[in-house]
Amino acid sequence: MAPDDRATAWQRLRRMGAPRVTRANALAGALTLALGFAIATQIQANAQTGLQGLRQDELVRVLDDVTQRSSRLDQQIRELEGQRDRLRSGADSAAAAAAQAQSRLDELSILAGTVAAKGPGIRLTIYDGGSVVRAAHLLDILQELRDAGAEVIQMGHSRIVASSYFADSGSTVSVDGTSLSRPIVVLAIGDPATLSGALKIPGGIVDTVKRLGASSTIEERSVLTIDALHPTSTPRYAAPVPEATTAPSGS
Amino acid sequence: MIPAFGLLVGVVVGLLLHPTVPLWLQPYLPIAVIAALDAVFGGVRSVLDGIFDDKVFVVSFLSNVLVAAFIVYLGDQLGVGSQLSTGVVVVLGVRIFANVAAIRRHLFKA
Numbered sequence: 001m002a003p004d005d006r007a008t009a010w011q012r013l014r015r016m017g018a019p020r021v022t023r024a025n026a027l028a029g030a031l032t033l034a035l036g037f038a039i040a041t042q043i044q045a046n047a048q049t050g051l052q053g054l055r056q057d058e059l060v061r062v063l064d065d066v067t068q069r070s071s072r073l074d075q076q077i078r079e080l081e082g083q084r085d086r087l088r089s090g091a092d093s094a095a096a097a098a099a100q101a102q103s104r105l106d107e108l109s110i111l112a113g114t115v116a117a118k119g120p121g122i123r124l125t126i127y128d129g130g131s132v133v134r135a136a137h138l139l140d141i142l143q144e145l146r147d148a149g150a151e152v153i154q155m156g157h158s159r160i161v162a163s164s165y166f167a168d169s170g171s172t173v174s175v176d177g178t179s180l181s182r183p184i185v186v187l188a189i190g191d192p193a194t195l196s197g198a199l200k201i202p203g204g205i206v207d208t209v210k211r212l213g214a215s216s217t218i219e220e221r222s223v224l225t226i227d228a229l230h231p232t233s234t235p236r237y238a239a240p241v242p243e244a245t246t247a248p249s250g251s
Numbered sequence: 252m253i254p255a256f257g258l259l260v261g262v263v264v265g266l267l268l269h270p271t272v273p274l275w276l277q278p279y280l281p282i283a284v285i286a287a288l289d290a291v292f293g294g295v296r297s298v299l300d301g302i303f304d305d306k307v308f309v310v311s312f313l314s315n316v317l318v319a320a321f322i323v324y325l326g327d328q329l330g331v332g333s334q335l336s337t338g339v340v341v342v343l344g345v346r347i348f349a350n351v352a353a354i355r356r357h358l359f360k361a
Contacts, residue, residue: 009299009357024305029257035287036261
């Protein structure tokens with residue numbers, strides 16, 4: 001092909017555009033066909049980017065990114081786990097405080113005589129037939145039982161608490177204003193052997209009662225239920241000094 | 252005319268066939284495409300200069316593709332594959348721009 005000096009660029013382009021079947025031209029066509037195919041292929045392969053298309057250093061970078069991300073997430077996991085543990089232990093200590101408060105409530109309720117109680121103990125019965133046993137003797141019995149570690153005591157139908165009192169009224173004896181019926185029955189919860197030993201001690205209650213001309217029996221029981229209750233009364237004048245008498249908190 | 256037609260047919264066939272690039276070819280195909288594009292633009296320019304020769308075009312096309320692929324291969328072996336690929340793309344891009352500018356000057360006198 002001879003270069004045409006006067007031909008404009010457009011004319012040259014048009015002339016080249018005319019199909020000329022030569023071996024080289026066909027080869028060029030095949031090459032450009034391959035090029036178009038390669039372009040389309042590469043664009044599609046790039047569109048569906050997978051890790052397999054990446055170079056080694058790009059893969060290393062991706063791996064670094066993933067590693068950093070996973071370590072960040074690990075740290076987050078640790079923080080959240082710590083938070084969870086703190087919350088859980090907080091709940092635990094709240095539960096412990098509640099349990100402590102409950103046991104204190106039980107203890108105080110038993111002391112105040114507002115709930116029934118059961119446990120091992122003794123049953124002391126005194127047959128005096130009349131008015132031999134006076135208030136002073138009942139007080140002795142109570143002291144003796146308390147010394148021996150009695151935790152809950154009932155005399156007749158009255159629960160003995162801190163404010164209980166005994167009074168002689170004529171021929172009978174009253175406990176907290178309720179006259180004591182005969183025979184006198186005293187129930188006490190505590191170690192049965194210790195309680196009965198304390199009562200039977202020479203010169204003790206049993207001896208005293210015998211000297212007064214009355215008789216007494218002591219039964220040791222493995223399970224004794226005391227269900228006489230002391231009515232609660234709100235103090236009219238006294239107020240607790242720490243304003244709120246809640247159970248000591250465990251946390 | 253036949254090369255332009257071939258380019259178009261190639262694109263259409265590639266879009267229709269959805270071929271997958273074999274693994275060993277993946278690093279070289281993009282660079283080879285750029286190199287071939289450079290050869291194509293060079294060919295168009297030489298047409299406009301009036302010095303186009305089919306044989307020269309075919310040889311430059313093939314040598315461009317092979318040299319580009321070889322450079323990338325060498326770069327991968329040396330551990331500077333991505334940098335060298337970037338360099339090749341920059342050089343070829345500059346050449347393509349130069350060729351396109353020459354073509355534009357021929358066709359539009361501007």
